[in-house]
Amino acid sequence: MIIVASAIFIALFSYLIIPGLGGLQARSRWRRFRKRVRDSALFPEVGFDSGGFDAPLGPHRFKGRIEALQGSDSLWIKGDGVSIQALMSDSDIYILPPESASPPDAQALEEERLPEETPGTLSWKQMTTLQEGYRVYLIGFLEQRDGVLRMFGSRDVPLLSILHDSEDVIPRAVWSGRQKNEYWNSLTPWALLAGSLALFIMASAVFRTYQASLSARLLLLLALFPVIPFLPPGVAFFFVYLANWRRARFLRAERDILGLTAFLRAGDATEEMAGWGDDLPRNTIPLIKSCRRRALISELVAALAFVLGFILNSALTLYILYQVT
Numbered sequence: 001m002i003i004v005a006s007a008i009f010i011a012l013f014s015y016l017i018i019p020g021l022g023g024l025q026a027r028s029r030w031r032r033f034r035k036r037v038r039d040s041a042l043f044p045e046v047g048f049d050s051g052g053f054d055a056p057l058g059p060h061r062f063k064g065r066i067e068a069l070q071g072s073d074s075l076w077i078k079g080d081g082v083s084i085q086a087l088m089s090d091s092d093i094y095i096l097p098p099e100s101a102s103p104p105d106a107q108a109l110e111e112e113r114l115p116e117e118t119p120g121t122l123s124w125k126q127m128t129t130l131q132e133g134y135r136v137y138l139i140g141f142l143e144q145r146d147g148v149l150r151m152f153g154s155r156d157v158p159l160l161s162i163l164h165d166s167e168d169v170i171p172r173a174v175w176s177g178r179q180k181n182e183y184w185n186s187l188t189p190w191a192l193l194a195g196s197l198a199l200f201i202m203a204s205a206v207f208r209t210y211q212a213s214l215s216a217r218l219l220l221l222l223a224l225f226p227v228i229p230f231l232p233p234g235v236a237f238f239f240v241y242l243a244n245w246r247r248a249r250f251l252r253a254e255r256d257i258l259g260l261t262a263f264l265r266a267g268d269a270t271e272e273m274a275g276w277g278d279d280l281p282r283n284t285i286p287l288i289k290s291c292r293r294r295a296l297i298s299e300l301v302a303a304l305a306f307v308l309g310f311i312l313n314s315a316l317t318l319y320i321l322y323q324v325t
Contacts, residue, residue, distance in 0.1 A: 014195020
């Protein structure tokens with residue numbers, strides 16, 4: 001009994017707690033990313049007349065192309081009529097998925113026309129290998145010093161760099177800036193591998209000691225948990241889970257696009273974003289609530305399908321173990 005209780009604890013810790021913590025961390029990180037991008041829509045854009053005397057100029061946004069690398073942490077970026085020096089040492093660097101057939105404007109939020117991929121992350125070392133002319137969008141604190149416009153990260157406005165290939169950087173970043181599946185994060189593969197290996201070792205020891213006892217079969221079943229959802233016949237429920245989870249992700253993205261529109265209307269949008277989403281009703285709150293509600297329903301259906309398939313396959317696997325051991 002103690003062995004089974006220990007195995008259940010290992011399974012819970014490896015299969016649920018660690019991936020769950022990683023999922024919460026991933027969701028929080030992407031939420032901060034979307035908020036920073038959304039807030040930047042109200043920042044002034046760096047222009048030719050951004051400053052005359054040396055002075056801090058506050059939070060700004062800047063779109064341009066990579067011009068040159070200077071030193072170990074500095075990048076020159078050229079925009080329309082102005083170049084700035086970006087101090088990249090503490091920058092978060094993302095690269096947006098390739099542009100699809102059309103931008104994610106609020107007039108036609110069609111699932112097949114929008115990128116599903118999550119933005120990738122780059123290190124500063126990887127960014128230094130990019131060719132001149134690559135498009136970049138910067139959010140940070142701007143100052144003028146010695147006649148040079150410099151952008152860097154401050155305590156209130158950390159420097160954010162987004163590499164892209166489109167004109168609609170803000171809506172695309174808000175749309176795609178989310179984990180495909182929060183459960184599958186950087187911690188999950190290692191947690192599943194460690195937990196499954198530990199349970200296989202325990203099951204092997206119990207089989208040698210007690211032979212084909214109920215405890216031994218249960219331990220072996222727990223060790224097989226990571227592959228249980230992908231076995232027939234329950235794999236059919238897994239595909240239902242995937243379809244509904246994908247739908248929920250789409251609805252959450254649509255909710256955030258609608259929220260971006262409401263945010264721009266409430267604030268003093270920059271010239272580039274002014275008028276974006278004007279085709280939508282003036283009151284987007286009902287649409288946002290509808291997206292949130294439908295996303296929740298899709299998530300619940302996905303969870304139900306996953307649990308049903310998992311229970312079905314677990315029962316079938318346990319029956320097979322009784323027959324072969």
